[in-house]
Amino acid sequence: MRACRRPGRWGVLILWVLLLVVPAAQAFEDDENCLMCHKYPKMGRITDDGVFRSYYVMPHVFARTVHRNVPCTDCHNYIKQLPHRPVKTGVQCNSECHSIKNPATGKQFSHKPIYDKYMDSVHGRPKVATGPDRDKPYCVTCHTNPIYNPDEKALPKHIVDRCVVCHEDRDFVENWYKHTSRRIKEVRRxxxxxxxxxxxxxxxxxxxxxxxxxxxxxxxxxxxxxxxxxxxxxxxxxxxxxxxxxxxxxxxxxxxxxxxxxxxxxxxxxxxxxxxxxxxxxxxxxxxxxxxxxxxxxxxxxxxxxxSDPADNRFRHYAEVIYGWVGDIVLFLLVGMAFLETVGRWRDGVVWKIRKGSSWWRKSKRDRDRVI
Ligand code: HEC
Ligand code: HEC
Ligand code: HEC
Ligand code: HEC
Ligand code: HEC
Ligand code: HEC
Ligand code: HEC
Incomplete structure (x- = not known):
């Protein structure tokens, strides 16, 4: 409809307002309207290093990921206004979700327990690291934003129908089904x-x-x-x-x-x-x-x-060196003996001939004719 008629100046304003208040139709709540701008595929910027960095968020993909119920600003909590301020740290994985409670503990949900273990581990580093710490993995080095059950096209109706009989709300049931079925399935690498x-x-x-x-x-x-x-x-x-x-x-x-x-x-x-x-x-x-x-x-x-590095395991190193030499010497002796034998036979008058038989005798060079 929008394409049929060029909107006038007021029309443009109303369109913007509409876009701001009416959330786009997708499977997750974009109540902060971030997708108003970030749903455009070309969106991004060229960094100082000359690399194109995409700021495009694919709504249909994001809606299938494990984080789809997390509002954008629970993670991007540094974004407080439009236009955005320059980003200093980016998303840290120990922040608390403002909008999601952990139903088991009643507290705001957070990956802090994992984060604290990680910070105590050999790989612990702040999000923005300097020096050699930059080589250590941060959460996003090992994890992307995975999709729920990527290989499953449709949810198994015979199970979901059974949940619906009590819970009545199909969306509720489908969400929880995806949530738990992903964890029941082995996702270990x-x-x-x-x-x-x-x-x-x-x-x-x-x-x-x-x-x-x-x-x-x-x-x-x-x-x-x-x-x-x-x-x-x-x-x-x-x-x-x-x-x-x-x-x-x-x-x-x-x-x-x-x-x-x-x-x-x-x-x-x-x-x-x-x-x-x-x-x-x-x-x-x-x-x-x-x-x-x-x-x-x-x-x-x-x-x-x-x-077999000598600095690490001297025994293994010398064992390999000695075995190497033994192998080389044996090979040398074998080839050497075959060579001497060939020369000796040649001097005795044995000559190779390909056509009409393999070898024949001629006069020995050192007077050792073996006449049969
Ligand atoms: C009015 C349009 C608009 C809206 C609405 C909007 N953004 Fe942006 N966003 C932009 C533009 C433009 C940029 C690129 C800014 C730049 O390169 O300086 C951007 C960049 C970003 C970046 C990358 C920043 C960086 O430099 O790494 C993030 C993250 C981001 N937006 C998240 C959000 C979130 C979360 C929301 C919702 C709360 C949101 N945006 C809403 C226009 C918008
Ligand atoms: C679970 C947390 C989480 C949620 C929810 C989330 N993001 Fe992100 N987003 C990240 C992380 C992590 C990055 C990688 C950049 C970083 O580490 O700071 C990122 C990157 C981005 C970027 C590119 C910025 C850059 O510097 O490359 C944009 C744009 C963006 N997100 C927008 C959004 C929008 C819009 C939403 C809501 C639809 C959203 N994000 C939801 C965690 C999240
Ligand atoms: C069968 C068990 C085993 C497996 C499998 C194994 N490691 Fe180890 N790793 C060890 C042991 C034991 C040591 C300590 C050896 C020593 O110092 O004598 C060690 C030492 C190390 C060290 C040196 C730091 C330290 O803690 O001493 C690194 C790094 C390491 N392993 C990484 C790896 C990586 C990467 C892999 C997979 C490619 C791997 N290991 C697979 C048992 C294992
Ligand atoms: C993004 C790079 C990166 C990845 C991925 C990574 N490591 Fe490391 N790892 C490091 C760095 C950097 C250090 C720190 C070395 C130092 O202390 O200077 C380290 C340290 C270690 C150490 C301790 C070494 C010591 O002697 O203190 C072990 C053990 C180790 N890593 C095992 C692993 C295992 C197992 C995996 C796979 C699950 C893994 N790492 C994945 C970069 C990485
Ligand atoms: C026979 C009726 C019945 C069936 C079938 C059923 N549920 Fe429930 N479910 C309940 C009741 C009653 C509760 C509240 C129980 C309580 O609090 O102890 C509940 C609680 C839940 C909760 C916790 C909600 C919360 O916020 O605490 C989830 C999630 C849930 N069910 C998902 C499912 C899923 C997914 C299925 C299908 C695989 C399913 N249920 C099948 C009756 C049912
Ligand atoms: C060196 C790589 C590495 C780093 C860094 C890392 N993780 Fe993990 N994480 C793993 C592996 C491996 C698993 C086990 C599951 C698997 O094999 O994918 C896992 C599992 C998880 C799980 C459970 C996933 C599930 O589906 O059950 C969560 C949540 C998680 N990590 C969060 C984090 C957070 C938060 C951080 C940062 C504080 C982090 N991870 C840093 C490698 C890493
Ligand atoms: C996750 C299980 C697992 C762990 C932990 C493990 N191994 Fe193994 N190991 C295996 C399997 C499987 C094989 C190969 C098949 C077999 O021999 O049964 C194997 C084979 C070996 C072999 C080859 C010869 C043999 O006995 O079959 C050696 C040596 C060995 N392991 C040593 C170790 C040592 C030392 C450790 C502890 C530092 C260790 N393994 C820890 C599973 C494991």
Whole structure:
């Protein structure tokens, strides 16, 4: 309708007012009218580095995400007026939702319990970090805004109908059904995905070197295996079977995070020098025993991060060097003997001939004719 008639000056004003008061038709409440502007696909800006940064929010996608009931300003709580002020910190994941209560505790909902664990972990950093801390993962490094049950087109009617018989309101039921069914379904990343996630940083040679240097300058300790974490895991038996898609062998988190209360403790990775870490000297055996039921102290000494760097494992290094030499010498002797034998036969008068048979005799060069 809007397209048919060019609105006059007042018309434009009314249109703006209408847009401000009438929320667009979508599955979530945009009662702050942010989408009035942010629903336009081209919306964005070119940053100082010359990169286009999109400010477009897709209403139909956002409406299917786990955060769809959170009003925009509960997260973007720094936006208080229009036009917006320049952003300093952006969204922090420990803020309290003003609009959503946790029905179990009656308090305003917040990810603060996870956030506090994370801040105490090896990866804890403020949203805007400086120096080496910038390399650490923030919540949004590992999490996007996931969609509820992405592979499910329609909700199973036979279940939803049953809820509706009591709750009467279909929207209520569908919302809660999505909420719980996502959590009942296993959404844990596969072992391969977790290895990939950690390898993004721990397998990045330059990042690792940067931190070794920073730690040296600050006189700070880093784990013995810090420089080899990923390559050595991939080299290990666990890493190899994981690469073939085996789910029962441990990913990084099966060892480095407590299995109990997994979803909280993946955020509480501590270095192995902390006795609280499941890979500390004190708790390592207990961790191996989760899968290797009959493991003893000796078994737990087997290295889950095997390397042959002399600085890390001198025995393995020299064993590899010696085996390397033994292999080379044996090969050299074999080829050398075959060569000498060939030369000797040639001097004895054995000549190769491809056509009409393989070899024939001629006069020996050193008077050793073997006439048969
Ligand atoms: C009148 C139109 C309009 C409305 C309404 C509006 N915005 Fe914006 N928003 C903009 C424009 C224009 C920009 C780009 C500003 C810039 O680049 O300086 C922007 C940028 C942003 C940014 C990115 C800021 C940055 O620099 O990183 C966020 C986040 C944002 N808006 C959130 C919101 C939220 C949340 C609401 C609802 C409370 C909202 N906007 C409502 C026009 C609007
Ligand atoms: C669950 C929290 C959450 C909700 C709800 C949310 N956002 Fe965001 N939004 C984020 C995060 C996190 C980012 C990434 C930028 C950052 O870390 O500050 C972001 C980025 C953006 C950006 C790009 C800004 C930039 O600097 O790249 C815009 C624009 C935006 N959001 C608008 C909205 C609008 C409009 C809504 C409501 C429909 C909304 N957001 C709802 C958390 C949220
Ligand atoms: C036989 C009737 C009945 C059926 C079927 C039923 N519910 Fe309920 N539901 C109730 C009653 C009654 C309560 C309040 C119970 C209480 O507070 O102990 C409730 C509470 C709830 C609540 C908590 C609401 C709140 O804000 O505290 C949710 C969520 C819920 N039901 C979702 C569902 C879903 C989803 C289904 C279908 C899978 C379902 N229910 C099937 C009767 C039913
Ligand atoms: C190093 C990566 C990483 C960082 C950083 C991280 N998380 Fe997680 N988070 C995970 C993993 C892994 C899981 C387990 C589920 C999975 O495998 O996806 C998880 C699970 C969760 C869950 C449960 C999800 C569900 O569907 O049950 C929430 C909520 C969560 N994280 C919030 C946060 C918050 C808030 C922060 C920042 C304080 C954060 N995470 C930082 C990796 C991370
Ligand atoms: C975004 C990059 C990034 C990701 C992703 C990441 N890490 Fe880290 N990790 C770091 C940085 C940076 C440090 C800190 C090094 C320092 O203290 O200087 C660190 C430290 C650690 C440490 C302690 C090292 C020590 O000796 O103090 C462990 C253990 C660790 N990470 C394990 C993991 C695991 C397991 C995963 C996968 C779930 C993971 N990390 C994902 C960047 C990352
Ligand atoms: C089978 C258990 C196990 C698995 C799987 C495992 N680790 Fe480790 N990790 C350990 C142990 C034990 C140590 C301590 C070794 C030592 O210092 O002797 C360690 C040490 C580390 C360190 C050095 C920092 C510290 O805490 O000492 C990093 C970083 C690390 N692992 C990252 C990873 C990453 C990334 C993965 C996955 C690619 C992974 N680990 C898989 C058991 C494991
Ligand atoms: C999440 C379960 C899990 C954890 C935790 C775990 N492993 Fe394993 N490990 C496996 C699986 C699965 C295999 C391969 C299949 C098999 O041998 O049964 C394996 C194989 C091995 C092998 C290869 C030889 C063998 O005995 O089969 C060694 C050595 C090993 N693990 C050592 C360790 C050590 C040391 C720890 C503790 C630091 C540990 N594992 C922790 C699951 C685990």
């Amino acid at each position: 596969s072992n391969k995905e977790i290895v990939q996630l950690c390898a993004n940083c721990h397998g990045d040679e330059r990042l690792v070197q940067r931190h070794l240097k920073a730690a040296r300058l600050e006189g700070r300790e880093l784990g013995r295996k810090y420089p080899y974490a990923v390559e050595s895991y991939l080299e290990s038996f666990h890493g190899k079977v994981t690469r073939y898609g085996f789910q029962k062998s441990p990913s990084c988190l099966d060892c480095h995070a407590d299995a109990e209360n997994y979803y909280l403790n993946v955020h509480f990775i501590r270095p192995s020098r902390d006795p609280a870490s499941p890979v500390s000297r004190e708790r390592k055996l207990e961790t191996c025993r989760r899968c290797h039921k009959y493991a003893d102290e000796n078994y737990a000494q087997l290295d889950p991060h095997p390397t």
